[in-house]
Amino acid sequence: MHEAAYAFTGYIYPNEAKLLWSVLIVLYPYITGLVAGAFILASLLSVFRVKAVHPTYRLALLTSLSFLLVATLPLLAHLGHPERSFEIFVTPHTSSAMAMFGFVYAWYLMLVLCVEIWFEYRADMVRWAGECKGLKRLIYRIITLWDDDTSPRSVQMDHKIAYAVTVIGIPSAFLLHGYVGFIFGSVKANPYWASVLMPVVFLFSAIVSGIALVLLLYQVTAHLRWKKADMACLDTVGRYLLYALIVDFALEGLDVIHRIYVAEESFDILSLMVTGKLFLTLVIAQVLLGGLVPMLALASTLVFRIPDKTRQWLYVVVSLLVLQGIFFMRWNVVIGGQLFSKSLLGFTTYKLDIAGREGAMVALIIMGLPFIILTVLTWLLPPWVDNDAAPGDHGATDKPEAAAVPAQASAK
Template sequence: MNEGLRERLGEMLEQVSGFIYPNEIEIHWSILIVVYPYLTGLVAGAFILASLVKVFNAEDVRPTYRLSLLTALAFLLIAPLPLQFHLAQPLRAYEIFLTPNLTSDMAMFGFVYAWYLMGVLLLELWFEYRRDLVVWARQEAFPMSFIHRALSLFSTDTSEPALAFDRKAIKVITVIGIPSAFLLHGYVGFIFGSVKANPWWGSVLMPIVFLMSAIVSGIALVMFLYMILTPLRGEPIDMRCLDKLASYLFYAVIVDFSLEALDFIHRLYQSEESIHILGTLIANKLFMSLFVIQILLGMLLPVAIMVAVKSFSLSAELRKLLYFTAIILIQLGIFATRWNVVIGGQLFSKSFRGLTTYKMEVVGIEGLITALVLLALPFVVLLILLKVLPPWRKAEA
């Protein structure tokens, strides 16, 4: 047997408090499985923000529409990677598409992912960019002209009826897209919420809590990108847009917080068999990541900041600074939320009699460095997408 594993498990055995089933010493879902729901959450959140523009005609946030779609795509393309790297037999991953077990929620991954990528996101982007691609291709030199022509699927029609069809198609896709985005992330929540063996996970609220926190993190991410990219291009930040985004963010955080509070109070009030071990869990193992990072820094402080911004008329510069602080804190908080669910759910024994410890690797395939690379990769993809499909460049006819 692998000496490293043996040594690691030996050390972990010493960390166990109380009794755990002997096979539970190894923590099976590592930091990579924390990264996965975090990434898909950003996808769903960014897409839902984009949908607000089209479905509810939220004109104020139009400047972020294309950016949101591209962000969603960049993160969606990287989202399966942490899953892939986490498999103990990564070369067999194709089986999930070939012979999905129809009773398994996890087997639906292939369908949900493919549908969302091809049926929603790429389709909407194609209709949105089609006219611009055609026009750009005419004005550019090789190779960009070819890339844009190929991306437009060699279409040429830029007549007004064709553009009207594009607009209508986008509207339809968005209407289908919102439930699909809910499905994409609700499904991730369902994977945890449906595990009846684990009282920390097994809750009907789980998909909804996942979804709301996804919306929070997605809006915060698009705000972050908008606030970074716009000055880099030498353009002024549209404060009406930013204030509106912050306002959406504020309401999303409030709903998210209420849902999580409901879940918490419900568990406490029902006081089932598992309440003692869960109480010990959050008091000992999750105090820092749950109370301090997730709730205090990731929720209460940003809410306080946004309340302050709403109540006092502050200068644009100060608002920007405060918003920026808030969205960084929110990202930190949502990552902590994912951590607390995924890692927290494995730190207590299903015998409800003891706690174990998660020792994160640093260099291994399931280690910290891999996780950081996977968190950085979507930004690289986004950079390429921004080069190929610049969201701010409207083609002159």
């Protein structure tokens, strides 16, 4: 207690001394955002027919699933008693935004993402079941429900259903992450959070982070497999990242301008916080390194002729910068919203522990889990699209159009 007393500035209420929502609550919107963003990138091909992003399509879907599977872990670790989480499904409380998130999450996981991936991969899994032996064969058999129907009619039907699921999936992904923004935006007692723009800002920052993650993963996996990344694909994904960044940046700018112009009574304390305690994480990490620098770098690829190799490196650096920028955006919202006193006259401090249930180690483990899941998923459901696929590499689709593009043709 007396250690904490030294962390106060000005006047704060006793119950504001210790931040209750820690780094784990920062991870929750971050991971959920990556899920929604990766799915939106996948929908560029399946719904909006941006054929150039085809090499990232399946990877984006698997990335989305890998992160969705751990999206609730930070919350469960933070609250303790994970076994009680089922109560929100058993006795749903419609007046609680957080409780209803369980249903939004379950809908998105069970009826959107898993179904879409299943229809996307079904015909391939039937084929792989015939080619593989042992455990893998058994897994494919179970997942394909012991049916080896790969007739053109059934494949066409798969594509139609996958298309329909993606069409439902886009508003669902918007709902999933808009909802996270809504949870913060609807806390009317907190002037830093309470904003109708919050769900929209969260949504676009989610799209930004998801696209950046898939852009990075695509290049890293291509490098690890000794394959050449498709430059046309990288350029297209990079362009969409730029568009999303511009919209996200404009929305956040609008929020800031609105706050400056309206200058409510909380404005003084918030501006003190932004220029003081949050200067590094907000002005430097989020706005400068996570927003302006990536936007300028991406815009430069459209204006200047940059060699492929340099451009590829630029995309890697931009993805990393954007990913850290969005992480700090979540940090600034979650931690920033608890740093100032509701008396609007003082601040407290947040110190990130290394160990402990809410420490950096747990956060790192939770952030690492999706990558382990993704590795297993890519082993089971190879998402790679290589024109120079080696024979027997059943993960590769020999013709990029073979897997997903007919989906558009048949869906038309």
